Amino acid sequence: MIPAMPASASTARQASVSALRFGRVAAMGALAALILFAGVRGSWGTAQHVMLAKGRESGTVKVTRCAGDTCTGPFTPTSAGARPRARVEIGKSVAVRTGSTYAVVLKPGTGEAVRSGPAGVLYAWVPLGGALLLASVVVAGGMRLVRTAWVLGLSGAVLLTAAFAASQ
Incomplete structure (x- = not known):
């Protein structure tokens, strides 16, 4: 801090940085939630017939x-x-x-x-797997939650890999 600068300017700067950080995290959290919602909605159209047969x-x-x-x-x-x-x-x-x-x-x-069957269930949830992968990038880059992003990304990759393996 510059000695001639009053302490209130430093406090105002910290408050604005905190507000911007909160805004970024809130916006990216909303975007990640929207991506995941779209993945579930895209999957449910087919999954409901397979899972509730x-x-x-x-x-x-x-x-x-x-x-x-x-x-x-x-x-x-x-x-x-x-x-x-x-x-x-x-x-x-x-x-x-x-x-x-x-x-x-x-x-x-x-x-x-x-x-139907295990392959049908996994294949129906493929859109959610893609959404998990995309949301992991948003969570890692926009929210700086690296561990959560790894969990989302690996979950999506496992779901897509299982669907591919079960369909062969």
């Missing part, structure tokens, strides 16, 4: 044809009350191949199928 039509699909973003094939039911269908759609991904058979759950009132 009781009372839904479940069975298997033998993929016969893929075009664009969807693959199609006949549906063979395995649950009581489900009816066989000549054609249902399943989203095309690296884990869906022509000629393979997959355990699926049908979305109510549609001919759209989603994978």
Whole structure:
């Protein structure tokens, strides 16, 4: 501190630095929470059908044809009350191949199928895994919470790796 400078100027500077630091941490915390919320919301659209499958039509699909973003094939039911269908759609991904058979759950009132079982659950939560990775960068850089960022990043990486390994 400069001897000719009054002590109140130093206190005001410290207060403004603290306010700016709090503002940065609050803004980055809100951004990280928004990213995680978007990841959960993006995942829940598919995950709800896989995780809450009781009372839904479940069975298997033998993929016969893929075009664009969807693959199609006949549906063979395995649950009581489900009816066989000549054609249902399943989203095309690296884990869906022509000629393979997959355990699926049908979305109510549609001919759209989603994978079930452990692979389906993990695959449904892939958007959350990506959100965890992105939020870890925001938490580390904007909030300076390095350990928390490592936990978020490793959780996202483990989720994405498990989904990839389970789908093979």
